[in-house]
Every structure is written in structure tokens, then in C-alpha cells.
Amino acid sequence: MAATLLTLQPRAERADASVDHAIQAIVAGATTTETCNTDLAAGPWNFDARPGYGPGSSMGDVIPTGAPRQGELPAAYREASDDELDARIRAAKETLGDRVVILGHFYQREEVVRHADYVGDSFQLANAALEHPDAEAIVFCGVHFMAETADLLSRPGQAVILPNLAAGCSMADMADIDQVEECWEQLADVYGDMEQTDADGRVPVIPVTYMNSSAAIKGFVGRHGGIVCTSSNARTVLEWAFARGRRVLFFPDQHLGRNTAKAMGIPLEQMPMWNPRKPLGGSRADELEDARVILWHGFCSVHRRFTVEQIDTARAEHPGVRVIVHPECPMAVVDAADESGSTDYIRRAIEAATEPTTFAIGTEVNLVQRLAAANPQHEIFCLDPVVCPCSTMYRIHPGYLAWVLEGLVAGETLNRIAVPADVADPARLALERMLAARP
């Protein structure tokens, strides 16, 4: 897939894009703006040892017991100043040269993104790594499922490194493989043989997983005739699935599933939610029989913060404002916005605006701040008035990046993410189906 990536601007143009600086200023009382949690001002090593996702919007989400924990970062990195870490990262990168590729997700903090060779969404970045088959190591400054995807697509022998193992994704973790297997068994009790085709050649259910899911879920989907989607191609993928199945089981993000299916004309009554803690997901058998899309009970805590009231306020305070939100936002928010689309859609929409425009954006604040700094001809602000970055992405502090890069310089591969072959093979199959399904 040919990826369109953000071109990195010179550092000076982006100097005011740092969400971390904004957080420090807020906590120091230098501004009246608020953060969603004062713990954000602490270094991640202060909360890595605690069970949870770190301070921020997902702090209240339940973390699975098996979620990776990060060991303590050596004091030399924890105690280094911002300038020292910046210099050490640059020096290590210079020494490593083409041996390493650094990938930075759109939602990553500025202090890390400035060192990235590529900036983009998770799938764009996994593909960017393919352009460097000779690199020994791919350092993925994102979250766990992204590093897994990069490992699935990378050349054998290339090491994919996640600088902080505790950088998970609360949404991806909401679809646990054991719960998904249990769900499939219960659906088989309702639908019968899951491989039996009807007169139109369609099986009872096709599983579809959002890219934001573990490799184990992608592997499950691959084993059961299913497919992966991104927020850019979700509609194309659902059309692919409906050509092969009477229903879709969509995980983990209920909002992307609902917003996409609704735009395709599927009634809400035919989209029951599957709550893994309830028998039959909380629905009756007849409701499941009638279903077109079964939505897994998952969500992104960052995008769930956006509300219709925030849009109303933006419209009242900024007449003519153009409101664009991510499809991980709740349905009412997507309906109230002018447009919805992936992070890359949002970026391209802003860059394509020829007249100075006011944009209110419903997605993660690091990306919004960076877009605002890169497009000074427009007024761009985040719909959420509270500064609340993705708490797991935020755990990739520059200290961890310096640590893994200096490890590579010393011949040590730290925090390698490697998907086992029995999971990787079907997961790759599900990704290949997505690539083939592109219009």
C-alpha cells in the first residue's frame, strides 16, 4: 500500500507544538487551561510500576492482567535533562545511520516525533518500514499493537522495538482473545455450522477487526475467513465481508463499526452490542439472528471524550467553523460534525483548504497541536477543552527512546516485539485480504 506520510517540518516551525510543554505549564499554574489528570506532568517511570494505562483518558479502563510491564529505566535516563536526552538520541541515531528506522505515530509527543524518520498512522508506518529492508531495527514510537503489525510486515530478522513495553492500547486490550473465542462458540450455538454457506454462498458471520487490535485477534480473524480494516477503508472492508457473510462480527471499536455500518444504511436495531461479560453478549438469540453487524463492546477513551456539546460550543464561539472528527468518536458526535475521517483524512483536509479556515478537530491533542503549528494560515483547535493526550502513547518518553537507541549502539536489542509464527501466519492473511479488498 502506497502510504502518504506527513513530511517532517524543521524543528523551529514546530516548537510550540509540544503538548508536554503545555502540560507542564498548566500544572505549574502558568495558564488557566486544564489537563485531564495532574499525573501527566510526571515522568512515565513514576507510573510505569503501577497497574493501569498511565494518567489520562484511559486511566479508568481495566488493564488485562497479562499486559506487559516495563522494567525500571536506568537512572542515567530518568535523571537526564530534556536537552541531554535530545542530544543523546541524536548522537545514537547518527551512529546507527541506516541500521535503524524510527517511526512516530501521529499521536506521539513532539519530543519523540522530532526524531522520527516517518510520521503517520499505524498502517502507514508499518508500510514505511518496508522501504528499509536493510535496516536491522525498527523503533516504533507508538503502542503495542502497532509494533506487532510492523513485525508482521517486516523482513525476517529485522527487530521491531517498542521503547516502553507498557505502551499498550486500552481499546485493543478490550478485545481479549479468550473472550473472542468464547464469543465465537456462543455464536455457533445460535447460527450452527459457521462454515456452512447459504444459497448465495455466504457463511453466517465474517469477523472483521480494526487495525487497533492485538496480533492474536488479527490471527483469529485470519483463521475464520475474516479481514482487518483501518479507519480509512472500513466501508470497503465491510462491503468485502458482506459479499462473503450474512453478518459481520466487528471488533474492538464499537464506534467505528457503528458509524461505518450506519453510513452504509444498516439500521441501528440490526447492530447489537456484544458484551463479553454477558451470556450471548447481552442479546437474545432472535436479535442475533436478525443482526447485520455485531459490535464488540470496545471504545477508545481518547475519542469517547468528544461530545455534541463541545461541537455546539465551537459553532457558537466560532461561526463558520469546520468541524472534523475521527470515526472512533460516538455516533452522535460524528452526526453533529461536518465531516469525519481518519487521522490522514483530517490532515489532508486541512492541507487542502485554500482559504484561511477555522477548524475544530475531534482527535488526539498531539496531532491537533502539530497540525496547528504546521498550518499557521488556519485557526485549528481541539474540540476537547481539556489537554488529554493518549495516555499509553504518552508513555514513550524521550528517556526510553534514548535507552533503546543506545542499547542498539552497544549491540543490545531491548524491548523487541516478536509475534509467534502460529499467530503471525493467519494475522498476515487477514492483512493481505485487506490489501486485496482495496478499491
Ligand code: SF4
Ligand atoms: S488513541 Fe485510543 S485507539 Fe489510539 S492508541 Fe490511544 S487508546 Fe488506543
